[in-house]
Amino acid sequence: MSEKLVQSTGNGLHSSIPKLNVAVIGAGLVGSLAALNFARKGYEVDLYEYRQDIRTAELVQGRSINLALSQRGRQALAEVGLEDEILSTAIPMRGRMLHDIKGNTSIVLYDPCTKQCLYSVGRKHLNEVLLNAGEKFPNIHRHFEHKLSPFQEDAEAKADLIVGCDGAFSAVRQQMIKNYGFNFSQEYIEHGYLELCIPAKNNEFQMPANYLHIWPRDTFMMIALPNQDKSFTVTLSMPFKVFADIKTPKDLLEFFIKYYVDALPLLGEERLIKDFFKSKPQYLLSIKCNPYHYKSKAVLLGDAAHAMVPYYGQGMNAGMEDCSLLFSIISQTGITLDKALLQFTESRWRDAHAICDLAMYNYVEMRDLTKRVTFKCRKFLDTTLFRFFPTIWVPLYNSVSFTSMPYNKCIANRKWQDKILRNVFYTVLSGALVTGTALYVMNL
Amino acid sequence: MSEKLVQSTGNGLHSSIPKLNVAVIGAGLVGSLAALNFARKGYEVDLYEYRQDIRTAELVQGRSINLALSQRGRQALAEVGLEDEILSTAIPMRGRMLHDIKGNTSIVLYDPCTKQCLYSVGRKHLNEVLLNAGEKFPNIHRHFEHKLSPFQEDAEAKADLIVGCDGAFSAVRQQMIKNYGFNFSQEYIEHGYLELCIPAKNNEFQMPANYLHIWPRDTFMMIALPNQDKSFTVTLSMPFKVFADIKTPKDLLEFFIKYYVDALPLLGEERLIKDFFKSKPQYLLSIKCNPYHYKSKAVLLGDAAHAMVPYYGQGMNAGMEDCSLLFSIISQTGITLDKALLQFTESRWRDAHAICDLAMYNYVEMRDLTKRVTFKCRKFLDTTLFRFFPTIWVPLYNSVSFTSMPYNKCIANRKWQDKILRNVFYTVLSGALVTGTALYVMNL
Numbered sequence: 085m086s087e088k089l090v091q092s093t094g095n096g097l098h099s100s101i102p103k104l105n106v107a108v109i110g111a112g113l114v115g116s117l118a119a120l121n122f123a124r125k126g127y128e129v130d131l132y133e134y135r136q137d138i139r140t141a142e143l144v145q146g147r148s149i150n151l152a153l154s155q156r157g158r159q160a161l162a163e164v165g166l167e168d169e170i171l172s173t174a175i176p177m178r179g180r181m182l183h184d185i186k187g188n189t190s191i192v193l194y195d196p197c198t199k200q201c202l203y204s205v206g207r208k209h210l211n212e213v214l215l216n217a218g219e220k221f222p223n224i225h226r227h228f229e230h231k232l233s234p235f236q237e238d239a240e241a242k243a244d245l246i247v248g249c250d251g252a253f254s255a256v257r258q259q260m261i262k263n264y265g266f267n268f269s270q271e272y273i274e275h276g277y278l279e280l281c282i283p284a285k286n287n288e289f290q291m292p293a294n295y296l297h298i299w300p301r302d303t304f305m306m307i308a309l310p311n312q313d314k315s316f317t318v319t320l321s322m323p324f325k326v327f328a329d330i331k332t333p334k335d336l337l338e339f340f341i342k343y344y345v346d347a348l349p350l351l352g353e354e355r356l357i358k359d360f361f362k363s364k365p366q367y368l369l370s371i372k373c374n375p376y377h378y379k380s381k382a383v384l385l386g387d388a389a390h391a392m393v394p395y396y397g398q399g400m401n402a403g404m405e406d407c408s409l410l411f412s413i414i415s416q417t418g419i420t421l422d423k424a425l426l427q428f429t430e431s432r433w434r435d436a437h438a439i440c441d442l443a444m445y446n447y448v449e450m451r452d453l454t455k456r457v458t459f460k461c462r463k464f465l466d467t468t469l470f471r472f473f474p475t476i477w478v479p480l481y482n483s484v485s486f487t488s489m490p491y492n493k494c495i496a497n498r499k500w501q502d503k504i505l506r507n508v509f510y511t512v513l514s515g516a517l518v519t520g521t522a523l524y525v526m527n528l
Numbered sequence: 529m530s531e532k533l534v535q536s537t538g539n540g541l542h543s544s545i546p547k548l549n550v551a552v553i554g555a556g557l558v559g560s561l562a563a564l565n566f567a568r569k570g571y572e573v574d575l576y577e578y579r580q581d582i583r584t585a586e587l588v589q590g591r592s593i594n595l596a597l598s599q600r601g602r603q604a605l606a607e608v609g610l611e612d613e614i615l616s617t618a619i620p621m622r623g624r625m626l627h628d629i630k631g632n633t634s635i636v637l638y639d640p641c642t643k644q645c646l647y648s649v650g651r652k653h654l655n656e657v658l659l660n661a662g663e664k665f666p667n668i669h670r671h672f673e674h675k676l677s678p679f680q681e682d683a684e685a686k687a688d689l690i691v692g693c694d695g696a697f698s699a700v701r702q703q704m705i706k707n708y709g710f711n712f713s714q715e716y717i718e719h720g721y722l723e724l725c726i727p728a729k730n731n732e733f734q735m736p737a738n739y740l741h742i743w744p745r746d747t748f749m750m751i752a753l754p755n756q757d758k759s760f761t762v763t764l765s766m767p768f769k770v771f772a773d774i775k776t777p778k779d780l781l782e783f784f785i786k787y788y789v790d791a792l793p794l795l796g797e798e799r800l801i802k803d804f805f806k807s808k809p810q811y812l813l814s815i816k817c818n819p820y821h822y823k824s825k826a827v828l829l830g831d832a833a834h835a836m837v838p839y840y841g842q843g844m845n846a847g848m849e850d851c852s853l854l855f856s857i858i859s860q861t862g863i864t865l866d867k868a869l870l871q872f873t874e875s876r877w878r879d880a881h882a883i884c885d886l887a888m889y890n891y892v893e894m895r896d897l898t899k900r901v902t903f904k905c906r907k908f909l910d911t912t913l914f915r916f917f918p919t920i921w922v923p924l925y926n927s928v929s930f931t932s933m934p935y936n937k938c939i940a941n942r943k944w945q946d947k948i949l950r951n952v953f954y955t956v957l958s959g960a961l962v963t964g965t966a967l968y969v970m971n972l
Contacts, residue, residue, distance in 0.1 A: 269713035367708045
């Protein structure tokens with residue numbers, strides 16, 4: 085690798101890593117954010133995207149339309165000065181609104197104490213804001229509709245550093261997978277998803293807007309997030325087998341009458357039938373790898389490094405947090421690029437694996453556990469303890485969504501809480517037994 | 529896929545799957561065996577190998593020189609009429625000969641009851657026998673030094689069925705990995721291996737020939753298998769970090785004096801130094817995937833489907849067993865190719881995952897547990913029970929190496945044995961306690 089030295093553009097950020105030519109592969113959410121970060125540090129950035137510019141595209145295919153922005157994503161946006169702009173149009177979701185099989189609803193607030201919430205944001209809008217912010221930097225060179233073979237002898241690929249932000253099916257990772265010592269797994273789940281729509285009615289939301297709506301049905305579920313245009317994007321998740329069994333409009337309506345009776349009139353029969361049969365259910369997969377870098381030459385961020393099933397709403401947030409971490413490491417005085425990338429891998433992989441596992445687990449929780457009494461009891465206990473000890477007792481969901489606690493520590497924290505509750509339970513039980521026995525003996 | 533119908537060549541084997549053009553990728557042990565099987569059934573077979581013909585090659589690089597053949601491999605060789613030829617020159621290994629740190633040896637027989645043993649065979653010899661056997665079939669077309677991009681528009685790739693026997697870094701799998709629903713993992717271990725040699729002396733073995741020699745040293749180990757030419761191939765397995773710490777011939781000799789004092793004079797200082805520093809330690813990895821097939825178009829066998837660390841000596845045996853299973857399925861009357869390949873995946877993946885896990889576990893056992901008293905007690909118990917109940921109580925190692933019990937069932941079987949022993953232990957313990965207490969009370 086050439087040891088080019090380009091002076092800092094004097095943006096107030098210091099780093100001892102020479103200012104190199106960086107090729108960012110993928111101009112999605114994480115790629116646009118990474119490009120912005122490198123540009124702010126004075127690097128020359130080539131941003132490659134094989135799709136057309138999302139700002140001029142009609143439709144974004146194959147990816148979910150809206151996303152739940154939480155603390156880690158907000159933090160990363162704040163670092164590039166975009167948090168306020170995004171939050172100004174985002175829709176806060178204060179909790180889960182659960183819809184039972186009869187259509188009755190109940191609310192579980194995410195954080196009754198400190199009132200933190202998730203924000204529903206449109207993928208397209210967020211991506212546009214990030215790309216527009218990049219327009220201010222003459223050192224970002226955008227290349228849309230440009231398919232890249234990153235390790236080939238392309239002129240474009242002669243970058244000093246390749247940043248793979250090219251998603252779950254990353255071409256950059258595809259090259260790295262051949263390297264000795266590159267650990268990798270991709271795991272598909274047996275459930276697929278399909279997006280439907282609850283349109284606005286008389287320019288109003290058809291359901292309360294400030295909630296993430298969930299229809300838990302044990303082995304499958306449906307969720308809905310509010311959009312800026314007062315519609316809801318509805319995601320139906322279930323086993324491919326169940327999708328396949330719905331063959332006709334009649335099957336579909338019967339299925340919805342049975343399981344989602346309150347949603348049916350909101351979706352509208354005609355629109356539901358059209359949306360359901362126009363596309364196939366999409367696959368969902370979990371990707372883990374380690375390391376994320378190759379020498380000082382390449383690094384993976386976002387889904388390319390750790391795609392996850394979407395049930396913790398952390399895919400985008402984790403990807404954006406990758407940027408925060410990488411740039412905090414690169415900004416250390418005296419660090420070299422190869423050491424920085426190694427440090428990025430070492431500080432990140434356990435947390436990325438952890439959130440992949442949590443996302444998988446949360447699918448079970450969302451579709452099944454939310455209905456159970458034990459879940460509700462635990463939720464009540466957690467909330468109560470959180471209220472009294474807000475810095476000591478942060479429930480798992482809150483630590484993941486509303487703090488920047490490393491994901492792996494969130495899990496360790498939860499295990500510690502489980503242990504305490506278990507000990508308290510046994511102490512109380514023993515106490516009750518002893519007291520009961522004593523009372524019984526005395527009565528004798 | 530074209531539904532070509534080629535009549536059976538009347539070799540006495542029946543199958544309702546039309547006789548198609550099959551491209552076998554890789555002419556190693558599993559590829560040569562698969563080609564032989566297809567040819568015997570009357571299929572047209574193109575056998576592609578990117579290396580030169582092993583029969584004319586001087587040196588086989590990058591793969592272990594000798595291998596432990598056991599029941600599953602023997603069975604697969606018997607099916608193509610080659611078992612006797614291979615066994616006639618193979619060297620039986622009746623047990624493990626353990627070398628302690630002072631150089632004292634002890635023997636643990638694999639099977640003191642029915643006297644089954646492993647056979648040390650040369651990779652090159654076995655591969656040659658398989659390729660030579662294929663020469664008899666005019667319907668096998670060999671293409672050596674031929675690099676293939678199997679899914680490209682090559683004339684060669686217009687086969688009806690592609691059989692990927694191209695090892696741990698399979699190019700065929702590399703194409704399949706992009707398909708939706710293809711689960712895959714590759715996991716490197718933090719230990720590498722290096723091959724050394726204990727040469728023959730005065731045309732005699734320098735150690736007892738009929739054992740697999742093991743020098744277990746907790747976090748690392750060395751093993752040796754006998755060769756036809758009365759040498760031993762020695763494999764040193766240890767963390768890369770430990771390899772890296774041995775920088776000079778002096779370091780190396782001190783290391784061997786400390787850990788392998790009895791082996792040092794047999795290896796010879798000069799030869800050891802030359803062998804150790806001439807090459808880098810090799811990586812070891814475990815590969816799992818599911819499915820093994822793509823429609824009726826492609827199937828993976830052997831290391832391409834399930835590479836494993838070499839510590840159960842089952843890599844080759846499992847690959848050859850793949851052939852046995854695939855051809856028993858294909859031979860079913862009335863089955864179609866797509867159904868046959870699906871059935872192959874479904875019957876095989878759990879067992880392949882199981883042997884990958886067992887191989888990983890056996891590394892711990894070989895380098896560490898073999899020295900422990902608990903291991904020796906269990907081994908004694910297992911052997912005793914096996915002697916009295918040879919059909920009921922088959923110890924794990926024996927069921928894996930000396931039977932064709934599905935690997936996953938071997939594990940289930942072991943768990944059942946563990947449970948029984950645990951129950952017996954607790955029953956005996958409770959009995960002793962009760963008796964002890966009774967005696968104590970009576971004495972009072």
